[in-house]
Amino acid sequence: MEIIQGISGFKKVVRGCVLTIGNFDGLHLGHQKILSTARKAADELKTSLVVMTFEPHPVAVLHPEMAPERLLTLPLKECLLAHFGVDTLILLRSDLQLLQYSGTDFIKKFLTNLIKPRLVVEGRDFHFGSDRCGNVETLAKIGSENGFDVVVVEPVAAALSGGKNITISSTLVRELLLAGNVTDAAVALSRPYRLISKVIYGKGKGARLGFPTANLLQPAQLVPATGVYAGTVEIANTHEQLCPMHNRIPAAVSIIASPAGDVDNPLLIESHLLIDNVHSLYGKWIAIDFIQKIRDQMKFESDEHLAAQIAEDCNKVKHILPHPNI
Numbered sequence: 001m002e003i004i005q006g007i008s009g010f011k012k013v014v015r016g017c018v019l020t021i022g023n024f025d026g027l028h029l030g031h032q033k034i035l036s037t038a039r040k041a042a043d044e045l046k047t048s049l050v051v052m053t054f055e056p057h058p059v060a061v062l063h064p065e066m067a068p069e070r071l072l073t074l075p076l077k078e079c080l081l082a083h084f085g086v087d088t089l090i091l092l093r094s095d096l097q098l099l100q101y102s103g104t105d106f107i108k109k110f111l112t113n114l115i116k117p118r119l120v121v122e123g124r125d126f127h128f129g130s131d132r133c134g135n136v137e138t139l140a141k142i143g144s145e146n147g148f149d150v151v152v153v154e155p156v157a158a159a160l161s162g163g164k165n166i167t168i169s170s171t172l173v174r175e176l177l178l179a180g181n182v183t184d185a186a187v188a189l190s191r192p193y194r195l196i197s198k199v200i201y202g203k204g205k206g207a208r209l210g211f212p213t214a215n216l217l218q219p220a221q222l223v224p225a226t227g228v229y230a231g232t233v234e235i236a237n238t239h240e241q242l243c244p245m246h247n248r249i250p251a252a253v254s255i256i257a258s259p260a261g262d263v264d265n266p267l268l269i270e271s272h273l274l275i276d277n278v279h280s281l282y283g284k285w286i287a288i289d290f291i292q293k294i295r296d297q298m299k300f301e302s303d304e305h306l307a308a309q310i311a312e313d314c315n316k317v318k319h320i321l322p323h324p325n326i
Contacts, residue, residue, distance in 0.1 A: 001082035005091045010114045013050055013088060018042040019117040021052040022126065026071040026170045027080045028188050029156045030123060037153050038121040039085040045118060048087040052110070053077075054094045061094045069222035071173060073196055079243030090115075103134025104142065112146040121151045160184040180225035182290035192232070192289035195219050196242050197269070199281045206270060209307045211314070213254070213270035214281045216288075223267050229253040230292045230317040233271050235284050242287040250274045250321040252313045253288055256297050274314060292320055 004012055020038045024031050035051075042049040055074060060067035072080070081089055092098060101109065106129055111117060120143060128134040140150040157165040161184050166172065168188045176185040177193060186192045195216075202215035214233070232248035251271045258266050271288060294316050300306040 001078070001086050002088045003078065003091060004088060006093070007114065010090070010110075013090070013115050014048040015116045016045070016118040017048045017050045017088070017115070018045065018119045018121060019050045019052065019111070019115060020121045021128070022123070023057055023170075024051070024053055024072075024077065024081070025057065025068070026173050026189060027077065027084070028170065028173055029158060029168045029190055032084060032190065033156050034121055034123050034153045035081075035084045035086065037151060038119075041119055041121060041151065042087075047118065049085060050088045050090060050115070050117070051081055051086045052090040052092060052115075054092050054098075056094055058094045058099055061096065062099060068170070068174060070220065071170060071177075071193070071222055073221060073239065075240045076194065076196065076243045100130050102131070103129025103138055105129075107134070107139065107142050108146070111148065112142075117148045119149050119151060121153060123153050124155055158187055160187060174222055177222055177224045177290075180227050180293045180296075182224055182229060183292055185224075186291070192291055193224065195221055195223065195269070195288045195290070196239060196285065199284050199286055201282060202268075202270065206272060206310075209303060209310065211252075211272045211307070211310045212278065213272045214284075214286055216269040216271075216286065218265045218267065219269070223255060223269065224290055225293075226255045226257055226267070226297050228294045228297070228313050229255070229290050230294055230320040231271070232289045232291065232321065233273055234287045234289075235281060236286075237284065239285050242285055248289065250317055251288070252294075252310070252317045253290065254297075272310070272314065274318060 018038050018041045020034055039049050057067055078089060120139060122136055126136050136150060136152045143150045155167045157167050159165050173185050173188050182193055197216040197219040199214045200217045202213060206213040231251050231253040233251040234242055234246060234248055236242045251273045254270045256268045258268055294313055
């Protein structure tokens with residue numbers, strides 16, 4: 001997948017491409033339906049599939065206090081877009097100048113004048129422009145006047161654990177994760193939720209109890225609710241190496257509010273890997289895939305009671321994720 005950053009690279013985009021625009025945070029089932037529809041159209045038209053996205057999320061620039069916590073790091077988003085068949089990714093830097101374009105001006109500048117797509121594929125709830133008054137009907141009208149067609153993809157609903165079909169969205173995924181419902185979040189995403197960060201030094205309490213842990217630097221992503229989870233871990237030297245899934249190691253993952261009330265690190269994220277001979281992980285990057293919540297956080301009368309509970313947690317994880325058949 002070719003990645004283009006900035007307007008100067010637009011000349012590389014294949015004229016007559018199939019284009020879809022959006023933030024695509026999470027790349028959930030709804031996003032995947034848009035991409036698969038666009039990929040199929042590009043194959044039928046014998047042209048390229050181009051995705052235009054924005055970094056950071058426009059709300060983070062316009063209203064930082066209201067910005068949604070991101071579900072995907074940029075390298076992981078790039079990896080997943082390539083996996084879903086995108087030929088070219090256009091990364092536009094979200095700044096005040098870009099975000100002040102009216103809907104019509106944005107489409108005319110970037111689509112009509114620069115990209116010149118043959119077809120634009122968008123979800124039903126697509127909005128654009130400084131006041132977000134542009135929608136798929138507006139887009140179709142502009143397209144009919146400027147030489148491109150528009151295909152509208154309807155939302156995707158999926159049956160979650162409650163039994164009801166619920167429309168999938170990035171907002172829903174965030175709500176599920178913040179409730180600790182990583183199992184339903186995985187249904188909405190079609191894969192486990194992946195958290196990526198660097199291993200830092202902890203206080204060593206887990207090791208003293210016989211359960212050494214890898215402690216994460218506060219990630220630049222949404223962290224699921226506090227609790228203990230069955231999950232898998234991957235280890236690499238760089239963030240980018242963790243984007244594909246390779247060698248997943250079963251782990252008991254604990255998320256707890258920082259007892260010191262640390263503003264920079266409000267959550268302690270610890271993973272105990274359920275394999276033998278784990279070497280030092282300090283300075284490494286790890287990815288945690290959340291599979292199932294085991295329990296809420298608890299207070300313990302003694303370290304002995306805590307160690308006994310951790311042992312029980314590890315046994316539950318082993319039954320949920322028998323290694324190596326994860």
